[in-house]
Amino acid sequence: MTIDSPGFWDTLWALVPLGLAGAFSWLPVTGVVVLLVAGTGMRRVWAFVVGRVFGLALITVAFVAGARALPAPRSVGLPEGPLVAGAEVFAGIALVAVGALTFLRRDRERSRAESAWQRRMGEASLPAVFLTSVVVDLQPKGLVLGLSSGVVLRAGSMPFVEAVVAVVLYLALAASSVLVPVVATYAAPVRTRRWLRATQAWLERNGSVLTAAVLALVGVVLVVDGLGRF
Template identity: 30%
Template sequence: MGDVLAALAPEIIGLAVTPAAIVACLLLLGSARPYRNVVVFGGTVLVVYAVLGAVALVVGRASSAHETDAPGTVRGWIGLVVGVLFLAGGVAAVVRRPATRRAGDASTGEELPAWARGLASPRVPVLVGSAVVLALVNPNVAIYVSGLGSVVTADVTLGVQVVAVLVLVVAAVLDYVVPTVVYAVTGLPGRRQLHAVRAWLVRNDRMIGAAVLLVFGMVFTVRGLVRLLG
């Protein structure tokens, strides 16, 4: 079990550090019904990744992916593809012109990216739909798929694979759990600090996203090459 989790360390860290998810959570914590909204949104993300994980386990066990003659090669190619895509996305984020923002937080005048505007005062259907989109149209899904590839090709028992997938799923929702706990226990000073963090993330979302893509792109590319050449 320890070896499997150690191999998944880059995926676990990548899933737990998602600027877009943190911004979404902080926006929801500033809405009229913060706890309900975060639970619905984060719960939807959890369900999406849990379903993807279950499907991967079923398909992997049915195809005996864990019995492949070259599991390292499979993992290597997955990591290399994810890494190259991340590097390309990071470079594109650096060179492209910043998007024009036309709407913002009515109470503070804070400019918000287009995807975040619907979370200021959301209804449950909007929360669910936005959560599904963010879960699937996000660099996290590539990181998650990389982790699933490592899990289903690992020569371990089904129980170990299930635990590993659960760890990945939990990592994917930490971006919602941690800010909510801080919001609940720190009172007004802590909430002001969270608001300041949100404002900083929104102002710098393009460069933060580029940095995350480039860093993890290098990590996954190097790991993929090591596995292919090792």
Template identity: 80%
Template sequence: MTDDQGFWDTLGALIPLGLAGAFSWLPVTGLVVLLLAGSGMTRVWAFVAGRVFGLALITVAFVAGARALPAPRSTPAMEGPLVAGAEVTAGLALVVVGVVAWLRRHRARERDAPAWQRRLAEASVPAVFLTSVVVDLQPKGLVLGLASGVVVRAGSMPVPESVLAVVLYLAVAASSVLLPLVAAYAAPERTSRWLRATQDWLVVHGSVLTAVVAAAVGVVLVVDGLARF
């Protein structure tokens, strides 16, 4: 099944989107806050589960919507303009997200921690789960969901291959919360020191990272979409 060229082309386009999702400072910051708070791993697991659920919900919704688009013609050079247009639109939206994040980078550094971060460690487990899901519903997350749906649709793959590609994309996008969780179990003391350094780094550079990654992936999508016309 995975010998099909369309699968590997689609996966090659999804991996950068997954990395853009992984390099999102809001969910990483939330996880770091919970791990450093020492309020129990139940809340940490709830936050990670909410992150994965939110990513899956957004991605599956957009993939299902994109698959409803008219099928592209048999020749790759004549793929449907709806797919190309949607990819260009998603790319431009990501560029806008990146520009806005860049313009707000100084404001993000100077303001106090958002209320949801301050209350997260003391929130109930369901509230932590819902907070993590809501964090996924930020503009960048929605645009990445749209872009992933368009990429999967453009691949014109059978359903099993589409499911596999989406699962791999979700694994990459969620890796920024899954890997620290594994590290916290494997080496708690060393991970704690690393998390404190990460928290300080995110305060200074988190918004810049979001801006650069979102804009870069957006440009790639625009170029790829234009090539499909």
């Protein structure tokens, strides 16, 4: 199959900021960093990574399938442009709202993350680590990102195979932030451990602020793009 349709590339470009918003989610990154620094074994680390990918895929596929299952607006006598644009603006506003809420609750999130990740994650069973990673994806931010990806793919109106390729690339980008530290640990364990300790300390201070900023910026991009479709 050769993917050369403008709709595919336009949709993929629109998915990039959503994938980056998923990647710059500080709780999953903190989780994998804590497990790597704790040195409790790579089995727990991989359980967390698999849970992260599974949670992302579950949410994304559910919203994308739901969006594609909806009847085309034209088939029911409605203009497609304004409806898609309105859905994109709504998703963008929702992302901005979640980003603002994340920023306002940054102190509470920091305290909760310290107790949950650092005190319990290293001693949790493999199923518990996996389920914890999945639950992190099911928080409001993950749900809004899933909704946004569904809206973007629905707007692209691509064939099924192209939509699958776009979803896989989006998931790879969103999950890259938990995969890169693991790969780096295998490649250069000593150097990576020093880097991970510094990263862990930085995330504890600034992680929630970074996530809030990225969500707000991506939300603004969606709102602007949606307004341009009217």
